[in-house]
Amino acid sequence: MFVYLDNSATTRPYREVISEMVKYMETDFGNPSSLHRMGITAEKAVKEARRSVAASLGVKEEEIYFTSGGTEADNMALFGAVQARKRRGNKIIASCIEHPAVLESCRRLEETGFRVEYIPVDRSGIIDMQALESALDDQTILISIMQVNNEVGSIQPIPEIIELKNKFCSAGRSEILFHTDAVQSYGKMPVQAGGTDLLSVSGHKIHGPKGVGALYIRKGLNVKPYLFGGGQERGMRSGTENVPAVAGFGIAAAISQRNMTERIESMRKVKNYLSEGIRWEISDIRENSREDGSPSIWNVSFFGVRGEVLLHTLEQSDIYVSTGSACSSNKRGQSHVLKAMGLADKEIEGAIRFSFSEFNTVEEMDYVLVRLKEAVQKLRKLGSFR
Amino acid sequence: MMEERNAFIVRCGEVALKGLNKPYFEKMLVDRIKRVLKKYEGVEIKRQEGLIFVRAPKELDPDLIAGEISRVFGVASVSPAVETESDLEKIGQAAVEYMRRLIEKKGVKTFKVDAKRADKNFPVKSPDIARQIGAKILIGCKVLKVDVHNPDCLLFVDVRKDKSYIFEQKISGFGGLPLGTNGKGLVLLSGGIDSPVAAWMMAKRGMLIEAVHFHSYPYTSERAREKVTELAGIVAGYCGRFKMHIINLLPIQEMIVQNCPEEETTILVRRFMMKIAEKVAQETGCCMLITGENLGQVASQTAEALVVTDQSVQMPVMRPLIAMDKVDIMEIAKNIGTYETSILPYEDCCTVFLPKHPVTKPKLAKILESESKLDVDQLVADAVASRETVAIYPVE
DSSP: OOEEOBTTTOOOOOHHHHHHHHHHHHTOOOOTTOSSHHHHHHHHHHHHHHHHHHHHHTSOGGGEEEESSHHHHHHHHHHHHHHTTTTTOOEEEEETTOOHHHHHHHHHHHHTTOEEEEEOBOTTSOBOHHHHHHHOOTTEEEEEOOSBOTTTOOBOOHHHHHHHHHHHHHTTOOOOEEEEEOTTTBTTBOOOOTTOSEEEEESGGGTSOSSOEEEEEOTTOOOOOOOOSSOTGGGTSOSOOOHHHHHHHHHHHHHHHTTHHHHHHHHHHHHHHHHHHHHHHOOSEEEOSOTTSOTTEEEEEETTSOHHHHHHHHHHTTEEOBSSOTTTTTSSSOOHHHHHTTOOHHHHHTEEEEEOOTTOOHHHHHHHHHHHHHHHHHHHHHHTTO | OOOOEEEEEEEESGGGGOSTTHHHHHHHHHHHHHHHHTTSTTOEEEEETTEEEEEEETTSOHHHHHHHHHTSTTEEEEEEEEEEESOHHHHHHHHHHHHHHHHHHHOOOEEEEEEEESOTTSSSOHHHHHHHHHHHHHHHOTTOEEOSSSOSEEEEEEEOSSEEEEEOOOEEOOOSOOTTSSOEEEEEOOSSSHHHHHHHHHHHTTOEEEEEEEEOTTSSOHHHHHHHHHHHHHHHHHHOSEEEEEEEOHHHHHHHHHHSOGGGHHHHHHHHHHHHHHHHHHHHTOOEEEOOOOTTSSGGGSHHHHHHHHTTOSSOEEOTTTTOOHHHHHHHHHHHTOHHHHTSOOOOGGGTTOOSSOOSSOOHHHHHHHHTTSOHHHHHHHHHHTOEEEEEOOOO
């Protein structure tokens, strides 16, 4: 049985997405900037997709800018926002469990003279609100805090953060922008961009294509571009639009809004079924995800087992999971998220992330439980000799 | 008039030193050059006066052809050349044209002619040839000046019986001996820096290569396997297509972990690898084993450990890197293009179940005692039987 449980890394594209993309490669392959009919057809596709993504976030079309993905959206938000505000202040606040797209951008900004304060999280992966409050000062120009963490699925208190920020700002101090990386929450819970200034989403995490994402920029906000050329995306992001991917993203965004409640319920049911099964069947574990976390992510550590070995053992049974996050499992380093949550080395070593989509079923979880139990027992037995 | 072609003068290194066997080595070398140039049409390869001459259609990029030839083991150097008739007037004309192209391409300002007449019946002596050709160039290319000490271009004129050659570059080859002149060896290819270099060095001495790779899936990942396949492909770029046998060592590692002292794990695994490789070698007509072992590099490569490893097999084990320094090995790896792939950080099976304090001075008697707890012959036979064999093709 093939069971794909790595949906936070990427998802299987919807059939409708694929056929839409084929159309814009096979027949309607025009460049939206061309003056002729072919160009107009392509331009319409991009417009339609923009409308669909805007609707999914409850914002206006002109507030959506297509990018090459979540990473570019995050980069564009951070670099673009601070460039336009560096005379007002030089401090950025981010959580220490952000995606590398945000963290590495912060590191780069630090090299160019900005100060970044990283807000710690508790053992369940929720940011410390008091630390955030005391971090706010009149030098602060930007806060970037993700909505759902990609490794453990913890949901950050975005409304509270916005309230805190607004209170601070209305006390007479200058404006602070708020950016949220919504890549992992988009499509897995209702996401409304209202209240934020900048918000990043990605296509391939919601059964759309890879290589496309979007940044919401609140209307009227001054954000500097950092790609220059033909002036596409109203000058914010030059470069010929990736029409097939953008069109596919539009379809995925539209589908994800239909029956969202049922979709989320189905993921939650599968997640709960698996987590309960594991609690019941396998001892010596630590759950790294909160009960009230994202319905699509469940992270757990199996003591005495190396996550990577367990991953490959499950792979032999055609079950696909992840250790920590797909981006960091290639590197030797430990997950920065689990580390920030204060986990011990042996807890981090055995961590596995199961991430779900609407395509997963309870029957699949029965199969996973059997194979998982066998694998953990076998690896622990072998490990016990060392 | 024959169609215009680029000529390449190929000089044989050690092959030229051979005595009575020289024709055999030369024939093998021609054969190898033919193989690498087989994919290009209209290439002609000839042995002539102790050299090898390659002629290729003008459309083929001479740098590309020269590059291909320079990678053939046994080639000392290769020069892309212009071929003319052995007539001073014609040579002079060709030299002028040649220099004009160089002026245009490289902005050459000064030159010197170095002439040689292989045909001693040619009426003009070498220094006079140089002088006369130099004079023609000075007349033909007004911008050029002669500089005998530090010329931008040292132009060689090689006058032979029927044809003469004009060239400026000598692209060094690797030397060595033509492949296939020295039997076949089985290399233990790990995916690290050393073993591809070891394979390459033996191949350079004319040995055909076959490889065995051990992994510990699922303790190692499929990426590690991709990595070793890629490395093998780079090595195949020098020694041609070869076979690689892929064997999962995990069943044996599991037995060792459960039955033998922890500190002996590594050395026991090494001995198993050798035993399995020996059996594979026997089955595939390889006469020796090749490893990338290097004295003192890691715990399993101390003098004592090497002795214990060596005694696990009857077959001779070649260790071409044994006395080299790591930096020198890395240098070769960079030169042959395996380094970048070798350093990719995927776990190989040597690091699985790595003991905390591996024994560095193992005693054979103790190791044999540990092995007696295992059904060695059966485990080796099972591993050999379980092998998967893949063909490795050169990567461009």
